[in-house]
Amino acid sequence: MHILHIISSPRSNSYSARLGHQIVAKLLAAHPGSTVHERNLSNHPLPHLEEVFVQGIFTPAEARTPGQATAVQHSDEVIDEVLAADVLVIGSPMYNFSISSSLKAWLDHVVRAGVTFKYGPNGPQGLLTGKKVYLALASGGVYSGGSPMAAYDFMAPYLKPVLGFIGLTDVEVVRVEGTSIPDLEPTALAKAVDSVAV
Numbered sequence: 001m002h003i004l005h006i007i008s009s010p011r012s013n014s015y016s017a018r019l020g021h022q023i024v025a026k027l028l029a030a031h032p033g034s035t036v037h038e039r040n041l042s043n044h045p046l047p048h049l050e051e052v053f054v055q056g057i058f059t060p061a062e063a064r065t066p067g068q069a070t071a072v073q074h075s076d077e078v079i080d081e082v083l084a085a086d087v088l089v090i091g092s093p094m095y096n097f098s099i100s101s102s103l104k105a106w107l108d109h110v111v112r113a114g115v116t117f118k119y120g121p122n123g124p125q126g127l128l129t130g131k132k133v134y135l136a137l138a139s140g141g142v143y144s145g146g147s148p149m150a151a152y153d154f155m156a157p158y159l160k161p162v163l164g165f166i167g168l169t170d171v172e173v174v175r176v177e178g179t180s181i182p183d184l185e186p187t188a189l190a191k192a193v194d195s196v197a198v
Contacts, residue, residue: 003037004036004082004087004088004089005091007038007039007091008102009092009138010100015189016176017091017136018189019091019138019189019192022189022193024089026193027087027089039081041103041105041106046074046078048108049108050071052071053068053071056071057113079112079115082116083128086132088131088132088134092136093137093138094137094143097152097153099158115127116167117165129167129169132172135156135159135174136192139153141178143177144175172196174195175192176191176192177192
């Protein structure tokens with residue numbers, strides 16, 4: 001099994017990264033001999049979408065300018081990583097109730113018409129099927145379990161549909177919550193890890 005671990009927090013010891021590492025460790029224990037590829041979007045950020053990229057993806061490869069080819073290469077690389085993976089572990093801290101801009105940039109490079117999804121007679125069809133996804137989400141507050149703050153959670157409600165759009169429909173949400181709440185923080189990570197079934 002090949003595992004792709006996406007880290008999007010700029011903090012080296014963030015809860016989302018630690019949770020992601022723990023999920024990967026559980027997967028490796030359950031599937032000896034598996035391999036892991038890690039992409040740290042903070043250490044190696046992807047460029048946000050620019051006109052040259054948009055032009056490039058709508059230009060046949062053989063007709064692209066050097067600038068267009070370079071811009072599209074970022075997208076090709078991250079899509080190839082997803083294609084090679086059997087399991088994805090995607091870590092995201094909550095920033096202003098949503099995901100980090102680095103993770104949004106990654107998604108913008110991965111969600112690509114004709115490559116990771118296509119339009120057919122019945123509408124859009126995701127092309128990245130048959131893969132398992134674990135979302136390792138971290139937040140200072142509590143946003144699940146009927147919390148009054150649930151309406152402010154735009155991480156899982158965004159990530160699950162956009163991943164599903166490209167065929168990644170087997171998604172398990174794992175949350176480390178309350179990391180800014182003194183009574184919850186000491187056990188928050190362990191509780192999240194214990195909830196993961198691999």
